[in-house]
Amino acid sequence: MIDPNILLDALVYSNMLALLSLSLTLTIMTLKVANFAHGDLAIIGVYGAYTFIVIAGLATYLTMPLAFLFGGIYAVLCYLLIYSPLRRRGANFVMLMIASMAIDIATRALLQIYADLLKFNFKVYSRAFIFNDFTANILGVQVRGLVLVSSLSVIALLALLYILLMKTKFGVAMRAAIENPALAEVLGINVEKVYATSWFLAGGFAGIAGFFLPFRIPTSPDLGFIILLPIFAASILGGINSLSGAVVGGYIVGFSEILGTYLLSQPPINLSTAYRPAIPFTILIITLLLLPQGIASLWSRGD
Amino acid sequence: MAVFDVENLKVGYGKLEILHGVTFKVEKNELFVIVGPNGSGKSTLLKGLFGLATIMGGKILFNGEDVTKLPPHERSKKGLAYHPQLNNTFENLSVRENILLAGYFLDRDELERRLEKVLEFLPEIRGFMDRKVRTLSGGERQMVAFAMNMIKEPNTVMFDEPTAALSPKMADLIFDRIVKLKTEYGLTVVLVEQNAKKALELGDRAMLLVTGTVKFLGPADELLTHEDLASMYLGLRD
Ligand SMILES: Nc1ncnc2c1ncn2[C@@H]1O[C@H](COP(=O)(O)OP(=O)(O)OP(=O)(O)O)[C@@H](O)[C@H]1O
Ligand SMILES: [Mg+2]
Numbered sequence: 215m216i217d218p219n220i221l222l223d224a225l226v227y228s229n230m231l232a233l234l235s236l237s238l239t240l241t242i243m244t245l246k247v248a249n250f251a252h253g254d255l256a257i258i259g260v261y262g263a264y265t266f267i268v269i270a271g272l273a274t275y276l277t278m279p280l281a282f283l284f285g286g287i288y289a290v291l292c293y294l295l296i297y298s299p300l301r302r303r304g305a306n307f308v309m310l311m312i313a314s315m316a317i318d319i320a321t322r323a324l325l326q327i328y329a330d331l332l333k334f335n336f337k338v339y340s341r342a343f344i345f346n347d348f349t350a351n352i353l354g355v356q357v358r359g360l361v362l363v364s365s366l367s368v369i370a371l372l373a374l375l376y377i378l379l380m381k382t383k384f385g386v387a388m389r390a391a392i393e394n395p396a397l398a399e400v401l402g403i404n405v406e407k408v409y410a411t412s413w414f415l416a417g418g419f420a421g422i423a424g425f426f427l428p429f430r431i432p433t434s435p436d437l438g439f440i441i442l443l444p445i446f447a448a449s450i451l452g453g454i455n456s457l458s459g460a461v462v463g464g465y466i467v468g469f470s471e472i473l474g475t476y477l478l479s480q481p482p483i484n485l486s487t488a489y490r491p492a493i494p495f496t497i498l499i500i501t502l503l504l505l506p507q508g509i510a511s512l513w514s515r516g517d
Numbered sequence: 518m519a520v521f522d523v524e525n526l527k528v529g530y531g532k533l534e535i536l537h538g539v540t541f542k543v544e545k546n547e548l549f550v551i552v553g554p555n556g557s558g559k560s561t562l563l564k565g566l567f568g569l570a571t572i573m574g575g576k577i578l579f580n581g582e583d584v585t586k587l588p589p590h591e592r593s594k595k596g597l598a599y600h601p602q603l604n605n606t607f608e609n610l611s612v613r614e615n616i617l618l619a620g621y622f623l624d625r626d627e628l629e630r631r632l633e634k635v636l637e638f639l640p641e642i643r644g645f646m647d648r649k650v651r652t653l654s655g656g657e658r659q660m661v662a663f664a665m666n667m668i669k670e671p672n673t674v675m676f677d678e679p680t681a682a683l684s685p686k687m688a689d690l691i692f693d694r695i696v697k698l699k700t701e702y703g704l705t706v707v708l709v710e711q712n713a714k715k716a717l718e719l720g721d722r723a724m725l726l727v728t729g730t731v732k733f734l735g736p737a738d739e740l741l742t743h744e745d746l747a748s749m750y751l752g753l754r755d
Contacts, residue, residue: 386614387621390607397604400569401619401665402590 220476222361226430228468229364232461233371233423234441235448237416239460241289242449243392244409245297247310251318252420253438253445257325259285259421260433267345268338274345275363278425285421286414292317293413298406318439325435342432360429367422372461375415379457388412444471447494451501453508462509466501467494518581520545520673520705521566526575528558528565534573535561536729543673543722548699548706550720550737552713554750557726559709560602563675566707567599568592579673598671602678602709605662608651612642612661615650619665628668635667639694656687663694674698675707688712692719713751717741725750 238252262284263277300313332340348359379385391398391408398405427433427441448467452459474493478485505511521543528536535558543549551559564570566577568589577585584592589599607615616635620628636643639660650658659679666674676695680688696719698704710716717723720737727750733740740746747753 383617383621386610386618389610390614390618393607393609394604396569397601397607398618400567400589400593400599400601401621402593403618403621 216473216476220472222358223430224469224472226358226360226364226426227472228465229368230423230426231444231448231468232368232464233419234445235452235460235464235467236372236375236457237419237423238445238449239452239454239457240412240416240419243455243457244412245293245301245310246307247297247314248307248446250311250314250442251292251321251438253440253442254318254321254325255285255289255417255420255438256424256427256441257433257435257438258288258321258424259417260424260427261325261328261435262421263425264343264428264433265332268332269336275359278363278367278422281421281425282418283421285424286416286418288321289413289417289420290410292417293410298409322435322439325438329435341434343428344432345428347429358429360426364426371419371422375457384408384411443491444468444494447498451498451509453510456508456510458513459508459510466497466509470494470497518545519543519578520580521549521707522578522581523566524576524578526562526565526577527573528561528570529573530561530570534729535570536565536726538575539726539729539731540575541724541731541734543705543707546699546703546705547721548696548708548719550716550723551707551709551726552716552723552740552751553726553732556728558729559726560677561729562726563599563677563707563709566675567597569599593669593671596670596672598666598669598674600662600666600674600676600679602681606650606658606665609649611647611649612653612664613646615661616664616668620668623668631668631670635664638667638697639664641690654687656683656691659683659687659691663691671704673705673707675709677709678711679708681711688715692716695719713747714741714753 234252234256238249241247241249241252259281263281266272266277266280267274296313296317297310300310305313329340332338349356350359350362379389387398387403388408388411391403391405395405427437444467448463449460451466452461452463471490471494475487475490478489479487501509519542523542524540525538526536526540527534527538539562551562553559561570565572568587572585576583579592579595579597582595584595607618610618616632617628620631623631642660642664645653645657650661653661663679679695680691683691692715695706695708699706708716708720717737717740722735723733723737723740724731725733725740725746732750733743733746741753
């Protein structure tokens with residue numbers, strides 16, 4: 215029997231991963247760029263929230279919307295100042311990808327500088343910081359607040375995104391601009407505005423995911439790069455161009471990574487947990503061999 | 518005043534010039550047919566008229582107004598509609614959503630009112646309003662693209678091969694509606710067609726484009742029965 219705490223930890227990790235792969239997929243669908251700076255958006259979000267916790271003394275969970283805002287604004291700035299001008303000048307997929315690597319390096323450097331500023335000016339921990347959680351008593355069972363908050367957040371954000379995309383006029387325009395920007399332009403839709411909005415949402419979702427990080431692991435400026443690989447794995451697993459696929463991919467990668475590592479480290483195998491990163495990739499390779507179009511091809515074929 | 522008064526128009530892509538100075542007029546409420554071999558520049562001309570290809574010289578007056586430098590959505594506001602040869606609908610959206618997008622700037626009531634009118638004009642669409650476009654046949658898709666243009670209540674519509682790859686029956690239906698635009702709704706129609714015989718029979722005046730230059734400009738039936746041109750470029754003979 216697996217320890218229920220391991221299952222709950224897998225759920226929390228997967229919630230986070232699902233938000234990140236979903237938002238990464240949204241940016242890939244708009245700009246057709248493999249954004250290597252996507253993990254950094256999460257860290258921008260959490261540093262924004264952390265700043266208000268340590269300086270303004272806000273209660274931890276109250277700063278969650280700030281994480282959304284910081285991630286979102288930083289993503290829009292990246293889009294408007296770098297990706298969009300490059301795109302208009304005819305940059306191709308590879309050029310945009312290299313630009314995103316540069317943004318990743320620059321963002322992490324900025325975060326390092328910012329961490330130093332926080333430390334020297336406010337005398338607070340600014341690296342390897344953690345958030346304290348509360349525990350809720352649900353029907354006699356002690357549950358970490360993060361389990362509830364992250365799960366509810368994912369449900370709420372997915373519902374909002376679904377309503378926006380499927381039930382509003384702007385959402386129809388968003389889907390149209392993603393599918394065929396040239397035709398959308400002909401119809402008079404401001405594709406630039408639609409894309410910038412998508413990037414804001416994507417950055418916001420990443421920021422929320424980032425906010426959950428310090429509850430699980432010590433958080434530092436470079437963490438965005440470290441979490442990048444499972445995010446890409448989840449997005450590719452989902453079929454790269456499917457939002458629902460990215461969410462399911464996030465849960466598959468998240469659960470297999472946590473549970474796999476746990477089971478392999480138990481007797482009789484007793485494997486070192488250093489193998490942890492290999493698990494999502496093994497799953498990714500197997501899935502792609504079986505379903506080259508990603509798992510979303512299971513439910514979105516033809517219809 | 519002519520609807521289109523095009524003078525020495527040069528259109529291309531980037532630095533590549535495709536149309537080498539084209540001059541013609543389209544009169545109000547006429548069906549103006551453009552024919553020519555594959556690659557002669559028919560689609561490029563329509564793209565130029567709508568602002569989607571690079572204008573390298575010349576002038577376009579639309580209803581007396583110089584639109585040479587206007588972007589597509591500005592031309593669209595002036596009542597010009599364009600029915601592209603390819604990719605003229607959003608595959609992953611439903612028919613209703615496609616039409617809604619075409620009327621993006623209308624308020625709800627106005628959109629409803631126009632949608633009713635469009636559905637009267639193209640009643641076939643009622644049968645597949647809520648299906649995704651990618652599940653439709655070629656002819657059904659052309660009707661959706663047609664409806665997307667009609668929702669804007671344009672005064673001039675340019676069609677780029679709306680009957681390509683359709684069954685003769687479906688093509689006749691589309692031709693029938695195009696003619697109705699002119700006769701019943703008083704619109705001006707520019708029609709690029711691969712099916713030269715049919716188009717020239719329906720059209721008022723015609724233009725023959727060959728490798729980016731005008732080879733014929735005049736009454737449509739004259740081109741249809743022209744001894745050399747019809748057989749040389751259009752594969753027509755009596
Ligand atoms: N986007 C583009 N970039 C560069 N060249 C293009 C582009 N589109 C078309 N061309 C070239 O312009 C020329 C004219 O093409 P166009 O599509 O206007 O021909 P057409 O008369 O419409 O042909 P068809 O009957 O096959 O539709 C062709 O040589 C084509 O290769
Ligand atoms: Mg063409």
